[in-house]
Amino acid sequence: xxxxxxxxxxxxxxxxxxxxxxxxxxxxxxxxxxxxxxxxxxxxxxxxxxxxxxxxxxxxxxxxxxxxxxxxxxxxxxxxxxxxxxxxxxxxxxxxxxxxxxxxxxxxxxxxxxxxxxxxxxxxxxxxxxxxxxxxxxxxxxxxxxxxxxxxxxxxxxxxxxxxxxxxxxxxxxxxxxxxxxxxxxxxxxxxxxxxxxxxxxxxxxxxxxxxxxxxxxxxxxxxxxxxxxxxxxxxxxxxxxxxxxxxxxxxxxxxxxxxxxxxxxxxxxxxxxxxxxxxxxxxxxxxxxxxxxxxxxxxxxxxxxxxxxxxxxxxxxxxxxxxxxxxxxxxxxxxxxxxxxxxxxxxxxxxxxxxxxxxxxxxxxxxxxxxxxxxxxxxxxxxxxxxxxxxxxxxxxxxxxxxxxxxxx
Amino acid sequence: xxxxxxxxxxxxxxxxxxxxxxxxxxxxxxxxxxxxxxxxxxxxxxxxxxxxxxxxxxxxxxxxxxxxxxxxxxxxxxxxxxxxxxxxxxxxxxxxxxxxxxxxxxxxxxxxxxxxxxxxxxxxxxxxxxxxxxxxxxxxxxxxxxxxxxxxxxxxxxxxxxxxxxxxxxxxxxxxxxxxxxxxxxxxxxxxxxxxxxxxxxxxxxxxxxxxxxxxxxxxxxxxxxxxxxxxxxxxxxxxxxxxxxxxxxxxxxxxxxxxxxxxxxxxxxxxxxxxxxxxxxxxxxxxxxxxxxxxxxxxxxxxxxxxxxxxxxxxxxxxxxxxxxxxxxxxxxxxxxxxxxxxxxxxxxxxxxxxxxxxxxxxxxxxxxxxxxxxxxxxxxxxxxxxxxxxxxxxxxxxxxxxxxxxxx
Numbered sequence: 001x002x003x004x005x006x007x008x009x010x011x012x013x014x015x016x017x018x019x020x021x022x023x024x025x026x027x028x029x030x031x032x033x034x035x036x037x038x039x040x041x042x043x044x045x046x047x048x049x050x051x052x053x054x055x056x057x058x059x060x061x062x063x064x065x066x067x068x069x070x071x072x073x074x075x076x077x078x079x080x081x082x083x084x085x086x087x088x089x090x091x092x093x094x095x096x097x098x099x100x101x102x103x104x105x106x107x108x109x110x111x112x113x114x115x116x117x118x119x120x121x122x123x124x125x126x127x128x129x130x131x132x133x134x135x136x137x138x139x140x141x142x143x144x145x146x147x148x149x150x151x152x153x154x155x156x157x158x159x160x161x162x163x164x165x166x167x168x169x170x171x172x173x174x175x176x177x178x179x180x181x182x183x184x185x186x187x188x189x190x191x192x193x194x195x196x197x198x199x200x201x202x203x204x205x206x207x208x209x210x211x212x213x214x215x216x217x218x219x220x221x222x223x224x225x226x227x228x229x230x231x232x233x234x235x236x237x238x239x240x241x242x243x244x245x246x247x248x249x250x251x252x253x254x255x256x257x258x259x260x261x262x263x264x265x266x267x268x269x270x271x272x273x274x275x276x277x278x279x280x281x282x283x284x285x286x287x288x289x290x291x292x293x294x295x296x297x298x299x300x301x302x303x304x305x306x307x308x309x310x311x312x313x314x315x316x317x318x319x320x321x322x323x324x325x326x327x328x329x330x331x332x333x334x335x336x337x338x339x340x341x342x343x344x345x346x347x348x349x350x351x352x353x354x355x356x357x358x359x360x361x362x363x364x365x366x367x368x369x370x371x372x373x374x375x376x377x378x379x380x381x382x383x384x385x386x387x388x389x390x391x392x393x394x395x396x397x398x399x400x401x402x403x404x405x406x407x408x409x410x
Numbered sequence: 411x412x413x414x415x416x417x418x419x420x421x422x423x424x425x426x427x428x429x430x431x432x433x434x435x436x437x438x439x440x441x442x443x444x445x446x447x448x449x450x451x452x453x454x455x456x457x458x459x460x461x462x463x464x465x466x467x468x469x470x471x472x473x474x475x476x477x478x479x480x481x482x483x484x485x486x487x488x489x490x491x492x493x494x495x496x497x498x499x500x501x502x503x504x505x506x507x508x509x510x511x512x513x514x515x516x517x518x519x520x521x522x523x524x525x526x527x528x529x530x531x532x533x534x535x536x537x538x539x540x541x542x543x544x545x546x547x548x549x550x551x552x553x554x555x556x557x558x559x560x561x562x563x564x565x566x567x568x569x570x571x572x573x574x575x576x577x578x579x580x581x582x583x584x585x586x587x588x589x590x591x592x593x594x595x596x597x598x599x600x601x602x603x604x605x606x607x608x609x610x611x612x613x614x615x616x617x618x619x620x621x622x623x624x625x626x627x628x629x630x631x632x633x634x635x636x637x638x639x640x641x642x643x644x645x646x647x648x649x650x651x652x653x654x655x656x657x658x659x660x661x662x663x664x665x666x667x668x669x670x671x672x673x674x675x676x677x678x679x680x681x682x683x684x685x686x687x688x689x690x691x692x693x694x695x696x697x698x699x700x701x702x703x704x705x706x707x708x709x710x711x712x713x714x715x716x717x718x719x720x721x722x723x724x725x726x727x728x729x730x731x732x733x734x735x736x737x738x739x740x741x742x743x744x745x746x747x748x749x750x751x752x753x754x755x756x757x758x759x760x761x762x763x764x765x766x767x768x769x770x771x772x773x774x775x776x777x778x779x780x781x782x783x784x785x786x787x788x789x790x791x792x793x794x795x796x797x798x799x800x801x802x803x804x805x806x807x808x809x810x811x812x813x814x815x816x817x818x819x820x
Contacts, residue, residue: 014777014779015777015778015779015780021780023779044797048818049803049806050799050800050803050806050807051803051805051806051807051808051809051810051815051816052806052810052815052816052817052818053810053815053816053817053818054817054818054819055817055818055819055820056819056820057819057820058818058819058820059819068818068819069818072818072819074820075819075820228820254820348777350777351813353815353817354817355810355815356806356807356810356815356816357779357810378779379779379780379781379795382779382781382795382796382797383793383795387797387798388796388797388798388799
């Protein structure tokens, strides 16, 4: 038996005054989601535990069945992996920003005016040369999208327990990276990063691209900020845990990184970049196609979360209706398989933040015990047959119905 | 956003034959509680885990969000703290009873005829003198209410892992305190207590008050029994955990002690002594007033538990109706805030004991997802939108809605 797990990022919400006390899910037109609830079993899911607001990385680790807090070890490595950087367990990776500083190293713009991807790519060539010549440890640097980049330190004697150089505030000087514990590896890693801050700054400040930008009145990308030091979580793959072959359709690097850690193959779909315009028909088609070769396909839709962070309720409703199309395409294209619809966390359109509320889930398939919930929403699903479960239980439940249950005892 | 958390001690109960299979909550007239259920989200709460009957201390620690079993370290210290005794983390404290023994040190009355508070206070003066002269460790003794008292041992080399001297049975001799493990600190602490048993007995037996009592045919308070050796739980305060300023309105020393451990301010209300006559209007008024200066007010009502321990069902129903008044006053006096109503544990009017059943909860406030429960009772709340949660999850849930959610991951 096969399964499709659809995760609409941050789709759950709080009841909103402007919607008469209803949530975006409750006002959206979503016949396919409701149909799924009708033919399936529903429930509510605590991403970690009641009231705890999870980051996307922790929430996705939990949904994939892991003890998320136990295995989590920083965002940097997950994101680097998601961007396609090759990582081994000893490596320490960081999220980086090209930024603009004045002659005192005080931040003028944390994103260097959201410098174009192409320009950042050119600047990165010089930084890669710096890395090649650096003798202390093996360093790799890659620019990714716009001002974003990733840094990987490799070699023995490193630690992910170091502070950020990014002060997250304009007007403040770039921070000295500090060891966060007393071990010698943390001290050494901090020293390396402080070296690199200076070396990168020297390599960037007179770069022709930055001179051109300055002439055009644009902020030069004359420094690189480091944050989110991380190592790969040490987990066994879904394949080795349950014996299923799994793949993911996702555009967000962090989500891709988590799925890669879980041993899932990453499938790229044209027209899917993790934005409002993502082509849900293409996503569904790719998922159905991939289901021929895989046992489990995870489909991650990002824009529901984006709309919440923008506090754009109308757009959130519209994005939920897009998820409904995605669900519809998949339900129509599938024969006998499990279809799961859930979200990784609540994102409140009021606070614009991830919140610690439980999220709705609906699961349809041959062996679920259908309840009488016929609407997919935070409120309706709380009456479902699954009751209130934890995200880390979703994968074992699904594997159980797929005939891959883990048995304990004799 | 602010919140009031109302805890009616031991309010939940078992279905009673004399009530036609209904619980006291189900027969009480309680329009305000039902109104709260109607405008809020309901659920049932396991104090610790299903079937585990908690003591009041453990139950309150859980309701304040702590891993109660993990941090609990004996009742003595919590109660001493609640009585206003100053305690530091190394101190070991005990609950004490003035009691009556015969010349063989066998118990005649475990409460010395519930000796008057004033008489016990006079007797305590002599015992304090004994403490002052005792050289082995620093000892403090205070009489509290009637036959009750507290003892604090201070200094290095002590342990809370010792047995009680209180045999809890009439006719049995006062027990020798024993170390409960092999460490030298436990042996020493036991020796100190056995010393004090003898020294206190010597200081009490010929005391003029006891001679007067004997003449009047009253049992003399000629011994002090020790039990519930404890140290303070090592926990971080609610303020440092969530950044909220919290206070409690409670009369019961043990509850006050737990709340003090959590860093809450203790508010005294005239007319509130933890008895049947407690003035709920004064409690509500004080809570509403305190809400101006605090983010979170806990209001603890004791008499529901007393009635259950007395197996007085009629009185329990009446006390529940008093809680209803309390809830009504608070709901009428509050603008925009969260109001939570729950109880720390079930106290069965049949067994007269704390039981391990889940208890009902109702939470109203701006961002809860209102369910269709419109009655506050053990049965009705089990159908609520919160499902079945644990007491330790209540505080994180509330903090989440108050905008103080703890976030994990990136």
